[in-house]
Amino acid sequence: MDIELSNRSRQILEAIVEDYIATAEPVGSSAVARRHALTLSSATVRNVMANLEELGLLTSPHTSAGRIPTEKAYRFYVDSLVALRQVSRDEKRQIVSHCRQAGVGLSGILKETSRTLSQLSNYMGIVVAPSFTADVFRHIEFIRIGQRKILAILVSSKGAVQNRLIETEDDYALEDLVRMGNYLNARMQGLTITQVRELILEDMKSEKAQYDELLSRALKISEQAVRPEGDEIFVEGQARILDQPEFSDAGRMKEIYQAFEQKGLLVQLLSRCMKADGVQIYIGSETSLSQSAGISLITSRFVTSSNTVGMLGVIGPTRMGYSSVIPIVDYTARMVSRLLSEN
Amino acid sequence: MDIELSNRSRQILEAIVEDYIATAEPVGSSAVARRHALTLSSATVRNVMANLEELGLLTSPHTSAGRIPTEKAYRFYVDSLVALRQVSRDEKRQIVSHCRQAGVGLSGILKETSRTLSQLSNYMGIVVAPSFTADVFRHIEFIRIGQRKILAILVSSKGAVQNRLIETEDDYALEDLVRMGNYLNARMQGLTITQVRELILEDMKSEKAQYDELLSRALKISEQAVRPEGDEIFVEGQARILDQPEFSDAGRMKEIYQAFEQKGLLVQLLSRCMKADGVQIYIGSETSLSQSAGISLITSRFVTSSNTVGMLGVIGPTRMGYSSVIPIVDYTARMVSRLLSEN
DNA sequence: AAATAGCACTCGCTACAGATGAGTGCTAAC
DNA sequence: GTTAGCACTCATCTGTAGCGAGTGCTATTT
Numbered sequence: 113m114d115i116e117l118s119n120r121s122r123q124i125l126e127a128i129v130e131d132y133i134a135t136a137e138p139v140g141s142s143a144v145a146r147r148h149a150l151t152l153s154s155a156t157v158r159n160v161m162a163n164l165e166e167l168g169l170l171t172s173p174h175t176s177a178g179r180i181p182t183e184k185a186y187r188f189y190v191d192s193l194v195a196l197r198q199v200s201r202d203e204k205r206q207i208v209s210h211c212r213q214a215g216v217g218l219s220g221i222l223k224e225t226s227r228t229l230s231q232l233s234n235y236m237g238i239v240v241a242p243s244f245t246a247d248v249f250r251h252i253e254f255i256r257i258g259q260r261k262i263l264a265i266l267v268s269s270k271g272a273v274q275n276r277l278i279e280t281e282d283d284y285a286l287e288d289l290v291r292m293g294n295y296l297n298a299r300m301q302g303l304t305i306t307q308v309r310e311l312i313l314e315d316m317k318s319e320k321a322q323y324d325e326l327l328s329r330a331l332k333i334s335e336q337a338v339r340p341e342g343d344e345i346f347v348e349g350q351a352r353i354l355d356q357p358e359f360s361d362a363g364r365m366k367e368i369y370q371a372f373e374q375k376g377l378l379v380q381l382l383s384r385c386m387k388a389d390g391v392q393i394y395i396g397s398e399t400s401l402s403q404s405a406g407i408s409l410i411t412s413r414f415v416t417s418s419n420t421v422g423m424l425g426v427i428g429p430t431r432m433g434y435s436s437v438i439p440i441v442d443y444t445a446r447m448v449s450r451l452l453s454e455n
Numbered sequence: 456m457d458i459e460l461s462n463r464s465r466q467i468l469e470a471i472v473e474d475y476i477a478t479a480e481p482v483g484s485s486a487v488a489r490r491h492a493l494t495l496s497s498a499t500v501r502n503v504m505a506n507l508e509e510l511g512l513l514t515s516p517h518t519s520a521g522r523i524p525t526e527k528a529y530r531f532y533v534d535s536l537v538a539l540r541q542v543s544r545d546e547k548r549q550i551v552s553h554c555r556q557a558g559v560g561l562s563g564i565l566k567e568t569s570r571t572l573s574q575l576s577n578y579m580g581i582v583v584a585p586s587f588t589a590d591v592f593r594h595i596e597f598i599r600i601g602q603r604k605i606l607a608i609l610v611s612s613k614g615a616v617q618n619r620l621i622e623t624e625d626d627y628a629l630e631d632l633v634r635m636g637n638y639l640n641a642r643m644q645g646l647t648i649t650q651v652r653e654l655i656l657e658d659m660k661s662e663k664a665q666y667d668e669l670l671s672r673a674l675k676i677s678e679q680a681v682r683p684e685g686d687e688i689f690v691e692g693q694a695r696i697l698d699q700p701e702f703s704d705a706g707r708m709k710e711i712y713q714a715f716e717q718k719g720l721l722v723q724l725l726s727r728c729m730k731a732d733g734v735q736i737y738i739g740s741e742t743s744l745s746q747s748a749g750i751s752l753i754t755s756r757f758v759t760s761s762n763t764v765g766m767l768g769v770i771g772p773t774r775m776g777y778s779s780v781i782p783i784v785d786y787t788a789r790m791v792s793r794l795l796s797e798n
Numbered sequence: 799a800a801a802t803a804g805c806a807c808t809c810g811c812t813a814c815a816g817a818t819g820a821g822t823g824c825t826a827a828c
Numbered sequence: 829g830t831t832a833g834c835a836c837t838c839a840t841c842t843g844t845a846g847c848g849a850g851t852g853c854t855a856t857t858t
Contacts, residue, residue: 176819
């Protein structure tokens, strides 16, 4: 995937990509020659462009039109050409103040963050709340807080805490709850929370659970306690992609919206991003989102005080303002991490 | 708003509305004459149509095109013409089974309901979770469940219960929590939960709270306990409105999506619907949603076991299949009410 | 008087043709 | 290696003409 290019070719490619990002229209040789005070004639640029086309970095929609960057070109641009803009003072202010104004709740902050991302980037903001199903189980405790109401407190090895209210069919004695807790705590050491749940589900089918009434009910409750919540995911600014001229046609737009409706797909995509640190960029088909849609994704992780990790980012057209969005995503992830750690 | 029409005019209007709903294209006099085995010639129909146009029930996009129903016509159609379809056995099955499969959580059920509405209607499904801020306060209780973690249990006069976990800055003794509870329970009797919150906010500014450290902190926690959650609202099937030919143009679509982005607007609109019983229908500008967008709304209330009331419905183009969607919304509201009451 | 047949007229839609111009690709000259 | 020149391509725009669905009016029938 490494591409060797002369300095001049790189400059020209950069010019084309940036021009195209700005205008969404095929860019011609003379435009490049003019704009980029390159002291080169359009003819020369044309030669270089023909070269770039052979390398698979440019295509032309038809013979007598300018050239358009391919995904490969964006990749190359992002990897080695793009000059990242600084996050402006004003943008920083917005990011911080929006986060703070949202109040205490995690959901509130994340939703507001999503909206801020959307506003600053002019694309779609997306935030996935941290979930700790991959963390290692440390401790569980059941507290009776009313008739047929139990609070389960689940602690991961990283210190993350998750509370969940469970309504039960029968009433439980304090004693039973303690026993349930002890049983689980002893049995589930060292497993991830996902594994814990699997084990519980297995146990429920086991012979033992069939004739031990109490155990059976205990497992049922425990299962609820560790059941993964539908990943909370905040998407804001969906309307903004309609601003992009390449999506002004109804067919493509529909494709995109349908892709987003299945948030499951998004989550899957985004869980990939969780693994690596720093800003991650997925261009076009790399997103494995609705193949032909020309969507790109810029994401970064953030962490909470309890070491659970979430994801935030921006979804936009492949033709996206990488130079400004990348720093924004980066900065926002840092700020959200900091804000959530203070807490 | 009462319109007197001869029987024949009504039949013709009905035919036009239904034809237009089916085809999304201006319907001409001959089409009406043919389709609706009316033993009338197109010329006669034309006379009637001219009449209906004078009454403001029809318009023509241009001289030599068919006629299109106005909002007024839809209103009239819905009020006195439409023949409601029965909800089919299959649809009933879908509604019930979808609700059940969603599991226990209220959110889960409502989200699934929204999706079902969208699927059955082929428009956009929308569900607003019940909130009980308008209910009368009955009882509050604080339970310490860990270091700096308090569970607030709020009960309304209708018996609805809301639990909320609150993380505090300082640790509280059991005793203090009981005292806080007693104070609030005594002081807030008979107020709605919204009013309770207002009163608390007022108290926080009062002189007394300034020098009574404990009171001040107590108020702070109480305020969190009664703070209204952002109304949970589930919108599914947004992509479906892209299927409607009248929204295939990018400009209008953008308008709609932007309107929906401010969910606040939706909530406001929907809270109106909460007040009345039965199926409510808002046509076009009656929705006070993005004026020119030609959106209609069919909603109905549902109630939970604790007597809180939520709202569900369908959003679609003014040119919507009222005859089938109205019964679906009605039936779904009934089923959801029943399901949530069993619980 | 109500219903209908007939007919001129309107106007959006489609197809086709020519003009335009941005932009390429190639070649020959610098 | 760079550039000027030029023929060629092809989307886009403009104008025109024909088509046809559908109206509105009038004269005629029932």
